[in-house]
Amino acid sequence: MKNLLRPLLLVALALLAAAAARAANSAGKQTFVVVHGATAGGWEWKRTGQFLTDDGHTVYRVTLTGLGERMHLNSPDVDLQTHINDVVNTILFEDLHDVVLTGHSYGGMVITGVMDRVPDRIRHVVFLDAAVPDDGMTLWDLFGGNGPRDPSRFSDGFMQVPWVKPDAQPPHNVKQSIKCFNQPVSYKNPAALTLPVTYVAFIPKDKSAEERAKTDKSWQRAVARGWTIRTFPGGHVAQQEDPRGVATLIEEAVSDQNKPAAPANKP
Template sequence: MTTYVLVHGAWGGGWKFARVASLLRKRGHSVFAPTLTGAGERSHLLSGAINLSTHVTDVLNVIRYEDLSGVVLLGHSYGGMVITQVADRIAEKIAALVYLDAFVPEDGQSLFDLNIPANTQMFLTRAGDNGGLLIPPPPAKAYFGVNDGDAARVDELAAPQPIGTMIEKVKLTGAYRGVKKRVYVHGAVLPRESPFKRFYEAAKANGWDAHALPCGHDIMLDLPDELTEILDEAGK
């Protein structure tokens, strides 16, 4: 049995992993899909004071209080920023890192540093139009290529993303490099330029277990069976 901790991205929630979590549990695995502070069913806690450190603490606390070890830690999109810093803090508890169409930061980088400049400017503008501290969610289908069956629900459940989560820079000692097993899964079909393609290409060049799937950004919704197979292999 493998233990998985699945961390969602911006404007998301743990609910996005329901299908994959169910499939993994049917295979006998233990799965945690925490919702980060201010998102999903925790959107009542939404505040402009939330930053990347808040979300790193969310995940660290799940691993601490559930007494988890040997964890396959997955981060989707923005979640890549979170899991990298989590792994740097508790590398001894992490068996593998899975970046699901996610940002892969180095020390001192923020999400805005890594994103395509046009995307960063759009998020800043949208935050400015919304009081400056919260970024309204982009449309799921037009921006992320979410499938027709899920797009309306993604739009309905998406909460604004605190801008501090994208401005704050990661603080890494390098301990996370002790996690040798790395996986990158890229959603190769996006209705815009993908900021994640270069991370996938770098992962492949560096010998990671790298996959490009024929779907949009929300791979866990578009191709849950294929993602489950990849995660099951990552846990071996």
């Protein structure tokens, strides 16, 4: 009998060890929802997303209405709220929970609105060289307000920028509605204000983090809120220059914790 029990015990122990290993392995796997910047699309994050997928994570690269492969829906009526709805509905209809929400550039405006709407679905937020607005701010407000400094860049309800080439082959940037930039965002849900957030500044070789910190209002707001600050070497589209590095950065940021927010200055 003893001879029979011993191999059975060994098998049971092996099964328990394998189950524990699977649980430990899955515990580190995340669900990432990635939001691109202005005029771009989910295609811009394909390589970074692939590295995250290869590492065992689940990745949703949301393409905002009117952009990327959804350019056939482009219209001057598309606004910031449309794009917030794009991401919120992806989270709700895919029934996602404990999401690591990331936004790049203009995507910071979008994910701010998403945080306000569905904070209960979010585990961590990462602003990647992204706009960090206060409640009621527009993207233009972040750059001094009063609308565009160069009105010639805006016509027929769209923003016109030099990197948008009408004859370019896909994947490519496309024009974007002005309403995405002049519509204010809501950021006042108490549950959203307590989410753990990481702000990442992409720093080109010819710049320093110190210079950036002195002039970057988004960086300064992130500090005031007690968010974790990280830097990454590269230009504004570092995800295309070093997709593996950006993927690793996002993975590492998930464990960041907010510090106590700086006290407000009393009049």
